[in-house]
Amino acid sequence: MDIVLYYAPHTCALVPFVALNEAGAAFRVEALNFRKKQQMSEDYLRLNPRHKVPLLVVDGKPLTENPAMHVWIARTFPQAGLMPEDxxxxxxxxxxxxxxxxxxxxxxxxxxxxxxxxxxxxxxxxxxxxxxxxxxxxxxxxxxxxxxxxxxxxxxxxxxxxxxxxxxxxxxxxxxxxxxxxxxxxxxxxxxxxxxxxxxxxxxxxxxxxxx
Ligand SMILES: N[C@@H](CCC(=O)N[C@@H](CS)C(=O)NCC(=O)O)C(=O)O
Missing domain, CATH: 1.20.1050.10 (Glutathione S-transferase Yfyf (Class Pi); Chain A, domain 2)
Structure with a gap:
């Protein structure tokens, strides 16, 4: 599985970054420079028209919104116990x-x-x-x-x-x-x-x- 996390310093992209680390996942981080408005670049807007981080791209497919990432990461790496099972x-x-x-x-x-x-x-x-x-x-x-x-x-x-x-x-x-x-x-x-x-x-x- 190819996992890329789009991230920017200080932002809520810290959340899936920590979660993926806790899961022991193999992933790559692409850091965007918000001071240079890199979230508004054509390439990024093609991936995420909402121009936000975090963005996860898994096997080429984008996933936005933190709560959805919590669920996907916890379900994909169940051994890490990152969300309650009940x-x-x-x-x-x-x-x-x-x-x-x-x-x-x-x-x-x-x-x-x-x-x-x-x-x-x-x-x-x-x-x-x-x-x-x-x-x-x-x-x-x-x-x-x-x-x-x-x-x-x-x-x-x-x-x-x-x-x-x-x-x-x-x-x-x-x-x-x-x-x-x-x-x-x-x-x-x-x-x-x-x-x-x-x-x-x-x-x-x-x-x-x-x-x-
Ligand atoms: N509801 C989104 C919020 C994401 C969000 O607002 N991200 C901010 C950074 S904390 C952002 O990327 N802002 C850049 C912009 O709006 O251009 C989530 O929880 O994933």
Missing amino acids: PWMFAQAVSVASWCASGIHHYLSAINSPLKSCDAPGSEDSVKRLAHAGLDENFAIADRMLAGREFLFDRFSTADAHLFWCLRRAGQLSYDVDRWKNCKSFFGRISERPSVQNVFNFEKETLARFAS
Whole structure:
């Protein structure tokens, strides 16, 4: 099987990258330079007209959207146990992935690019303030979900990778994640996983390459 992951530094493409590492999959990573708008190139738009990462191309066929990737990776590499087997718990893991992808991600995008949410003059601070309030509400929920737990489910899952990315991105965007104490310790634990360290190293090398 030929697996290619299209990725960009700091983005939610970290999630399938970590998942594929955890699965022990053989795959290649194509890094896009967003500063050069490489996601808008003709070649990339042919693969993904939505100009987003992550994109998985498996034996030449594209798959978009993180929650779909969670399912495909977990089912393709079942030995890695990356999503719960029980149908109800499996659906719960898909629910968390969908929440991260749709319920949390858009607040991160609004803080990163407020003018894409509202281009009325002088609206940037309001957009960011509302997005911070949205993150407060959602991370308070995540903090309760993580109380007394190592992971969101019985063992590490792709849902953990997704929540981890949301927390990381929020921190990068000057949101104070540390005040959510269960999220903070969860973040520390997940950061230490070799699968995540591998992505961090790749990210560092990629950013250095893009800067040169
Ligand atoms: N719903 C998508 C969101 C993907 C997404 O928004 N990716 C951002 C980076 S985190 C992106 O590629 N933005 C580039 C653009 O919109 O041009 C998923 O969860 O896979």
